[in-house]
Amino acid sequence: MGLRELLRFAAAGVIANKLRSSLTVLGVLIGVASVILLVGVGTASQQSVQESIESLGSGTLTVSASGGSGTRTEIAELDLGAVEAIDRSELTPDVAGVSPVVNGTATAVWQGAEYEIASVVGSDEDYLDASNYEVSEGTGILAEDVAEDRRVLVIGSTVAAELFGGDDALGQRVTLGAAVYTVVGVLAESDSGTGFSDANDIAVAPVGAVRDTLTGYGALSQILVQAADSDAVDAASAEVGAVLDDYYAVADGDTAPYQVQNASDLLETQEDTAETFTLLLGAVAAISLLVGGIGITNIMLVSVTERTREIGIRKALGAPRRVILTQFLAEATALSLIGGGLGVALAYLLSNFSFAGYETVIVPSSVGLALGVSVAIGLFFGGYPASRAAKLRPIDALRYE
Amino acid sequence: MPPATRPVIDIRALVKRYGHGDTEVHALRGVSLTVERGEYVAVMGASGSGKSTLMHILGLLDAPTSGTYRLDGTDVNGLDEGALGLVRNRRIGFVFQSFNLIPRTTAYANVELPLTYAGVKAPERRRRTAAxxxxxxxxxxxxxxxNQLSGGQQQRVAVARALVTSPALLLADEPTGNLDSRSTSDVLDLFDRLSDLGRTIVLITHEDDVAARASRVIRLRDGEILSDTKTGPEVTRGAA
Structure with missing residues (x-):
């Protein structure tokens, strides 16, 4: 018996009961599609975290306030003095630039249009570079803007779209909080969002102006330190630590009231979370694939029982045990393979949509794996019914009603 | 009828028992029988006479408890299931009372099936199936x-399926049991023609007019041969 006959028998078996076959196929389809899609979503979230890490720039250090311990328990108040101390120190050869950062939120109003900007950042001329933003229209924040506390604003693409729609944003006067700012630049779209925040929902202005009009003269939110190059990050971190320990008079053995973090440190935890997330999604999907497989066993058992008589006839006509076995195995495998193929197709189709803010990334290996697993499922879950069919004695099978 | 050097069926002292102890049933109590090539034999008997058991053993669907069975010169005792399947495929053509066509499968594919199992190549299969x-x-x-064919047509398809491998023996189990009188005569005419062509046919029935077509009638009762009559000079083996 050739392969062609075998495939023909299998196809006939699958087609013979269309509704039942399609329901079984549906089970495998859902299983395979969900494995591919959910792993795709998980991978996408991992990738977006990785991209965020890259876009944040590996050479950037963030100094933020944190609780100290020992004799000093208060939290450091980051101020411009600290920025200047780092900037002026002779002991920081690995530091290329240092920028103060204040953060706030404010509602921007322009000709009746209102938009609440998630992140209004006050900083200096180095901030955009340090944060890996690129200016697509107009200019960034210039050194003289910072020096003169000019009320100029560089806005992210989300803000530009929300506030100005299609209109040209450059030169427009926007009311931010209680003050009027002039838009001097629009940022290129950045994809460094982590899924929880939109990196394009931002407005950047000179730190003095923001403190004047929005945040007041309290502590800085952060100090951004640019290392001379990405290899010098650790050295820069140590140097900044030394300067700040001196500035805040931290005694030996006490925990510093601030912390210096490499930007990528911040995201490593998030990456771990994303990995766990992927694993979890994959596990859930694998369970649905397993259920699909059990569906195949069930349907093949029903099929064997229902076709006991047919099996008897085939055996009476001289069908070898091996042929009966392979026929039912081929049938089960055909069901699971069709389900797998359609599952892959569905996954590709659905991957055009985004889930929970993530573009799905189809991982070729997960496609191969899901297809391979679906064939294996056919063979494994079809095996028991098929061997039961093959073991039937023709006389018993023929008598079966 | 050409002189047959080896009989198609040669069974000696065939015994078949079912069950054990008190529930033991003797379906066949020592049946010996020889069927020569080209014979058209009808096996008759009431239900419980053992004719179905005999048919199953002759068709290699069941094994006897004791006794020997040579089919077309081959001793089939002790063959394993795979070998029995091969012998069934090559030497025996079955026609059943309930037709037993494979459902949802065309008449053509049904007839072709034994050839497929025999490993016959596709062009040869097509030729023989069509024939x-x-x-x-x-x-x-x-x-x-x-299900698009009448009962008589279905049974004729089954006969074609039984013939397609050119078996030594055509074994028919009440082939007209489920048919109306018209289809019955269609099918029996077909058997007559096949017999005229030299086919060896063993037909099981409980209807006298069906048995009347055969050239030899064997009556069974309680698992033993009651009579064995050839049309023409009667040969009676008295009840043993």
Missing amino acids: ALAQVGLSDRADHLP
Whole structure:
């Protein structure tokens, strides 16, 4: 018996009961599609975290306030003095630039249009570079803007779209909080969002102006330190630590009231979370694939029982045990393979949509794996019914009603 | 009838018992029988006479408890299931009371099936399948499914399927039991023609007019041969 006959028998078996076959196929389809899609979503979230890490720039250090311990328990108040101390120190050869950062939120109003900007950042001329933003229209924040506390604003693409729609944003006067700012630049779209925040929902202005009009003269939110190059990050971190320990008079053995973090440190935890997330999604999907497989066993058992008589006839006509076995195995495998193929197709189709803010990334290996697993499922879950069919004695099978 | 050097069926002292102890049933109590090539034999008997058991053993669907069975010169005792399947495929053509066509499968595919199992190549399969269907007069029904055929037509497809491998023995178990009188005579006419062509036919029935077509009638009762009559000079083996 050739392969062609075998495939023909299998196809006939699958087609013979269309509704039942399609329901079984549906089970495998859902299983395979969900494995591919959910792993795709998980991978996408991992990738977006990785991209965020890259876009944040590996050479950037963030100094933020944190609780100290020992004799000093208060939290450091980051101020411009600290920025200047780092900037002026002779002991920081690995530091290329240092920028103060204040953060706030404010509602921007322009000709009746209102938009609440998630992140209004006050900083200096180095901030955009340090944060890996690129200016697509107009200019960034210039050194003289910072020096003169000019009320100029560089806005992210989300803000530009929300506030100005299609209109040209450059030169427009926007009311931010209680003050009027002039838009001097629009940022290129950045994809460094982590899924929880939109990196394009931002407005950047000179730190003095923001403190004047929005945040007041309290502590800085952060100090951004640019290392001379990405290899010098650790050295820069140590140097900044030394300067700040001196500035805040931290005694030996006490925990510093601030912390210096490499930007990528911040995201490593998030990456771990994303990995766990992927694993979890994959596990859930694998369970649905397993259920699909059990569906195949069930349907093949029903099929064997229902076709006991047919099996008897085939055996009476001289069908070898091996042929009966392979026929039912081929049938089960055909069901699971069709389900797998359609599952892959569905996954590709659905991957055009985004889930929970993530573009799905189809991982070729997960496609191969899901297809391979679906064939294996056919063979494994079809095996028991098929061997039961093959073991039937023709006389018993023929008598079966 | 050409002188047959080896009988198609040669059974000696065939015994078949079912069950054990008190529930033991003797279906066959020592049956010996020889069927020569080209004979048309009808096996008759009431239900419980053992004729179905005999048919199953003759068809290698069941094994005897004791006794020997040579089919077309081959001793089939002690063959394993795979070998029995091979012998069934090559040497025996079955026609059942309930037709037993594979459902949802065309007449053509049903007839072709034994050839497929025999490993016959596709062009040869097509030729022989078409010839078998033509022989039963159903060439124009090749693409019909069993449920699109009348009972008589279904049984003729089954006969074509039994013939297609050119078996040594055509074994028919009450082939007209489920048919109306018209279809019955169609099918019996077909058997007559096959017999005229030299086929060896063993037919099981409980109807006298069906048995009347055969050239030899064997009556069974309680698992033993009651009589064995050839049309023409009667040969009676008294009840043992």
